[in-house]
Amino acid sequence: MSVKWAYTTVNTWRECNRKYYFASILANHNRKHLIRRKAYELGTMQNLTMWKGSVVDKFLELIIIPKIAEKQELNFQNLSEQAVEFAQKQFRFSENKLYQNPEIKKGNMESEYCILDIHETGQPFTEQEVEECYDDIRKAVINIPEIILMDGRYLIDILKEANWIKPNVEDRLVYVGNAIVKPQMDLLASYDWKPMIIDWKMSDSMVSDYARQLQISGLTIYKKRLDTPGKPAYLFEDIKLFEVNLLKGSSKQHDFTEEIYNTIIDYITLTSRDIALMTGDDIELEDFELTNNQVSCKNCNFRLLCGYLIKNNNTYDEGSYLKSVPSRQLV
Numbered sequence: 001m002s003v004k005w006a007y008t009t010v011n012t013w014r015e016c017n018r019k020y021y022f023a024s025i026l027a028n029h030n031r032k033h034l035i036r037r038k039a040y041e042l043g044t045m046q047n048l049t050m051w052k053g054s055v056v057d058k059f060l061e062l063i064i065i066p067k068i069a070e071k072q073e074l075n076f077q078n079l080s081e082q083a084v085e086f087a088q089k090q091f092r093f094s095e096n097k098l099y100q101n102p103e104i105k106k107g108n109m110e111s112e113y114c115i116l117d118i119h120e121t122g123q124p125f126t127e128q129e130v131e132e133c134y135d136d137i138r139k140a141v142i143n144i145p146e147i148i149l150m151d152g153r154y155l156i157d158i159l160k161e162a163n164w165i166k167p168n169v170e171d172r173l174v175y176v177g178n179a180i181v182k183p184q185m186d187l188l189a190s191y192d193w194k195p196m197i198i199d200w201k202m203s204d205s206m207v208s209d210y211a212r213q214l215q216i217s218g219l220t221i222y223k224k225r226l227d228t229p230g231k232p233a234y235l236f237e238d239i240k241l242f243e244v245n246l247l248k249g250s251s252k253q254h255d256f257t258e259e260i261y262n263t264i265i266d267y268i269t270l271t272s273r274d275i276a277l278m279t280g281d282d283i284e285l286e287d288f289e290l291t292n293n294q295v296s297c298k299n300c301n302f303r304l305l306c307g308y309l310i311k312n313n314n315t316y317d318e319g320s321y322l323k324s325v326p327s328r329q330l331v
């Protein structure tokens with residue numbers, strides 16, 4: 001049986017089996033089953049730090065990259081203010097809990113759809129923190145023309161000279177054994193007819209993690225080419241992987257070699273077996289172990305739902321769950 005494999009899914013599985021169940025098995029955007037819908041909303045929910053990054057990603061995807069592709073002249077000062085307005089619309093969407101309105105479909109509200117933990121689960125926040133998010137969004141956009149990518153050349157010039165550029169690529173699919181691998185790439189470009197993959201970042205956390213995500217994207221592009229009849233295989237060094245930190249205005253290139261390729265193939269093969277064992281129609285919440293790691297629980301989007309279900313013998317009642325939320329703010 002084939003299984004959908006993603007790096008984040010494996011990480012979630014390793015962090016907490018029950019969290020994996022909520023995120024990858026239970027969550028469904030359909031409103032027919034209230035618990036499944038709630039798991040979907042919680043899985044999509046973001047804290048302010050994640051949110052400011054996703055605003056800039058979306059703004060690049062919908063506004064900036066299409067302008068670059070059309071070779072338009074860009075005024076980054078104006079664009080930075082536009083990005084803040086874009087963020088403010090998302091904030092109001094979340095604040096008004098419009099995601100709970102069944103008339104509103106995510107596909108029709110792509111640029112505004114947003115669920116913030118400060119509104120959904122009552123995470124405490126200050127106006128100052130929100131203002132700091134807007135400042136960072138402004139700064140990230142203003143930094144774009146200053147970023148140097150490779151050979152001392154500006155990112156913006158490289159993107160303008162590229163054969164083609166595509167933001168938010170999610171349709172490159174390959175099989176590794178029984179695993180279906182379809183990573184999300186912030187930007188895929190062809191420069192000198194060779195692939196270039198860019199991951200936009202707004203923070204500094206585990207750098208090796210960023211590298212691995214980009215290398216999985218590199219593997220997908222490499223392998224897909226092998227499966228394309230009539231085209232010569234890429235050399236490993238043809239595939240360029242860049243992590244671009246928009247807040248710092250810096251970039252970092254990650255390696256892609258045969259050794260890395262083989263290591264990732266082994267990793268996918270091994271971990272997809274774990275996922276396959278826990279995928280199936282007869283799998284229940286009770287089959288999934290809770291973690292003992294309090295740090296994982298503290299940062300878990302499903303914390304309130306998880307606690308509610310433990311208290312209520314794994315039975316969900318939306319009214320009673322919602323009543324429990326304000327009194328159980330995440331600290």
Ligand code: SF4
Pocket residue numbers: 016017018019022290291296297298300301302303304306307
């Ligand atoms: S709150 Fe803790 S135990 Fe529950 S799903 Fe999240 S990480 Fe797992």
